[in-house]
Amino acid sequence: MDSPITLQVYLLLLIIPVLLLLFLKKQRKEAEKQSPKPKLPPGPRKLPLIGNLHQLGNLPHHSLWQLSQKYGPLMYLQLGQAPAIVVSSSEIAREVMRTHDLASCNRPSLFSSTKLSYGCSDVAFISYGDQWRELRKICMVELFGTKNNSYLHSLRGGGVINDHLHQSMHSHGQDEDIVHTLLRLKKETGHLTDENIKGILMNIFVAGSDTSSASVEWAMTELMRNQQAMKKAQDEVRNVIGRKEKVEESDLQHLQYLKWVVKETMRLHPPAPLLVDRETMQHFKINGYDIPPKTRVIINAWGIGREDSSWENPQEFNPERFMDSSIDMKGHDFQLIPFGAGRRICPGMNLGIQTVELALANLLYSFDWRLPDGSQDINMDETPGVTVHKKSPLCLVAIKYGGIEA
Ligand code: HEM
Numbered sequence: 294m295d296s297p298i299t300l301q302v303y304l305l306l307l308i309i310p311v312l313l314l315l316f317l318k319k320q321r322k323e324a325e326k327q328s329p330k331p332k333l334p335p336g337p338r339k340l341p342l343i344g345n346l347h348q349l350g351n352l353p354h355h356s357l358w359q360l361s362q363k364y365g366p367l368m369y370l371q372l373g374q375a376p377a378i379v380v381s382s383s384e385i386a387r388e389v390m391r392t393h394d395l396a397s398c399n400r401p402s403l404f405s406s407t408k409l410s411y412g413c414s415d416v417a418f419i420s421y422g423d424q425w426r427e428l429r430k431i432c433m434v435e436l437f438g439t440k441n442n443s444y445l446h447s448l449r450g451g452g453v454i455n456d457h458l459h460q461s462m463h464s465h466g467q468d469e470d471i472v473h474t475l476l477r478l479k480k481e482t483g484h485l486t487d488e489n490i491k492g493i494l495m496n497i498f499v500a501g502s503d504t505s506s507a508s509v510e511w512a513m514t515e516l517m518r519n520q521q522a523m524k525k526a527q528d529e530v531r532n533v534i535g536r537k538e539k540v541e542e543s544d545l546q547h548l549q550y551l552k553w554v555v556k557e558t559m560r561l562h563p564p565a566p567l568l569v570d571r572e573t574m575q576h577f578k579i580n581g582y583d584i585p586p587k588t589r590v591i592i593n594a595w596g597i598g599r600e601d602s603s604w605e606n607p608q609e610f611n612p613e614r615f616m617d618s619s620i621d622m623k624g625h626d627f628q629l630i631p632f633g634a635g636r637r638i639c640p641g642m643n644l645g646i647q648t649v650e651l652a653l654a655n656l657l658y659s660f661d662w663r664l665p666d667g668s669q670d671i672n673m674d675e676t677p678g679v680t681v682h683k684k685s686p687l688c689l690v691a692i693k694y695g696g697i698e699a
Pocket residue numbers: 416417418429432437444496497500501502504505508563564565568569570631632633634635636637638639640641642644645646649
């Protein structure tokens with residue numbers, strides 16, 4: 294039989310771990326009380342390592358929209374190692390891009406964007422801060438502003454980047470193209486590096502031309518499928534332009550229906566359906582949910598353009614919906630944000646709109662359009678990518694207005 298001393302030792306050995314456990318539990322509760330676990334937005338279950346990457350699919354704007362129907366307009370995902378929120382309503386978009394714009398206007402540092410932007414020396418992928426502010430000011434004032442629009446000058450006149458980069462500079466003024474302007478500013482201010490110049494040019498060619506050409510193709514596609522809208526747009530442009538050779542920038546202000554067509558196209562087919570990813574810099578709360586710093590922010594502009602609560606028959610292409618509506622696409626109305634909003638809104642927005650309107654107006658003015666013999670329907674599939682194009686290019690027969698088939 295055990296002696297009383299051994300029994301006491303046994304009891305002590307039993308009691309000490311139990312007390313230790315209770316103590317640790319209490320400590321944890323106290324710690325949790327002091328800094329409670331963040332209340333994250335709802336979202337689908339994640340897998341080890343990849344998180345929710347497998348749920349993005351080929352066309353993430355579609356997959357994320359589907360997921361948002363189940364988990365709500367503010368969703369939390371884990372993209373590999375990166376935590377992310379996905380915004381799928383105009384209300385939450387306003388919260389992020391207006392109320393918490395400053396806290397959420399950084400860009401994540403991604404391998405792909407670093408490669409595309411000369412080590413983030415550009416405007417689109419550079420982190421928020423003084424250098425971004427400086428580069429953006431140059432874009433707004435010197436390149437695409439009304440003061441000296443060297444972007445439009447370059448579009449009209451062409452111009453080869455590499456030939457320019459180390460050339461001496463002579464011209465300054467109205468006729469200066471983008472590369473000349475940037476090289477002059479490099480010399481005058483001493484702030485711009487060659488990498489900055491190449492990054493900005495890359496932004497302009499990728500962010501500027503790819504988006505605009507995608508929009509023109511989608512607009513023509515929708516008009517071909519909606520012949521009534523096509524007729525109205527053509528009648529308008531032909532009445533306004535009369536007998537002139539082509540539509541010019543100054544004519545655009547008189548083309549009201551055409552402007553609705555472009556808005557409606559941007560609603561259904563925003564060229565960058567998930568905008569450009571942002572990243573939070575500070576903690577903030579939306580609808581009681583915590584959004585921690587260093588969280589990626591994905592805004593589903595494509596889904597928001599199809600929200601039932603904002604749009605009647607959202608799947609329908611109907612330019613007339615803008616007839617009695619003051620909604621614009623310049624970042625004030627969060628139902629329609631093809632150019633984003635807030636501090637990071639597209640600095641080429643006005644030019645982008647003008648380029649699309651001008652190209653479309655000229656296509657409608659100069660030609661009538663029909664599908665090639667034998668084709669009946671237009672395939673509406675999309676290509677995957679940051680900018681979404683038609684999967685099969687639109688193929689049409691052009692008939693010179695008042696003339697012969699081209
Ligand atoms: C149809 C035409 C265009 C569309 C739909 C478009 C769309 C966008 C979008 C969605 C963003 C991200 C906004 C955000 O993060 O909130 C953006 C940013 C940007 N866009 Fe555009 N864009 C167009 C034309 C242009 C043009 C013509 C240029 C220049 C010539 C341009 C240059 C840029 C730049 C530099 C940024 C980065 C701004 C920053 O991060 O501060 N874009 N654009």
